[in-house]
Every structure is written in C-alpha cells, then in structure tokens.
Amino acid sequence: MVFFQIYDVLLMLYVNEEAGIQILDDSDKQLPGDTPSEYDVKENFIYIKESVLRELEENNYRNNFTLCHVFFHFLQCKMLYFDAKFWLKNTIQLLNVLYIGSINLIKYSLI
Secondary structure, three states: OOOOOOHHHHHHHHHHHOEEEEEOOOOOOOOOOOOEEEEEOOOEEEEHHHHHHHHHHOOOOHHHHHHHHHHHHHHHHHHHHHHHHHHHHHHHHHHHHHHHHHHHHHHHHHH
C-alpha cells in the first residue's frame, strides 16, 4: 500500500530552499524522546527522527501522518506570516500535491 508521498513534499521544500530538513538519530537530544518530528518556526527547520523515515519506508501509516502533521505546521506558519515569494512560487504545485495526496488517502483508506 502506498500512502501520500509526504516525504517527497518535504524534500521539495528543501530543494526549493523554503525550509531546512535535518534527519536526527533517535537518541539525539534535539527532540524529546517522545517527539518523532517537529517544525521549528524560528529556524524554519523540520527535524525528523531516523525511525520515522525507516518506518515510513515500511508503509507505517502513523509516520506518514506524523510528517503530514509537521508539514501542516509549516503551512500554518507560512499563512500566518504570509510570505508572498513562497506562495507565488509554490501555491499551484503544493495544491496539486495535496489534491493528489488526498485522493490517495481516500482511495487507500477504503481498501
């Protein structure tokens, strides 16, 4: 089963220099032990524990949701602090990815 490809969306943000991404060892103290991923508003950085990506590759739905949750924190901050350059450059691309992803989530949740 393939879920919404959220990690590809996060990588797009990184490649387009819209947000930084750092993959952390599970024992790294950057994130508390019970926090799998986090968006740092001040640094505009997304931190992800290795286990999240490892389990994402195994199609663990929970980790897919975790990364979607972090992505929406990023979007929320961009909306609150409206950055015209970001929205002009990426709105159509992001909406297409979200639309296709939501279709996949609905499709696979019905199986």
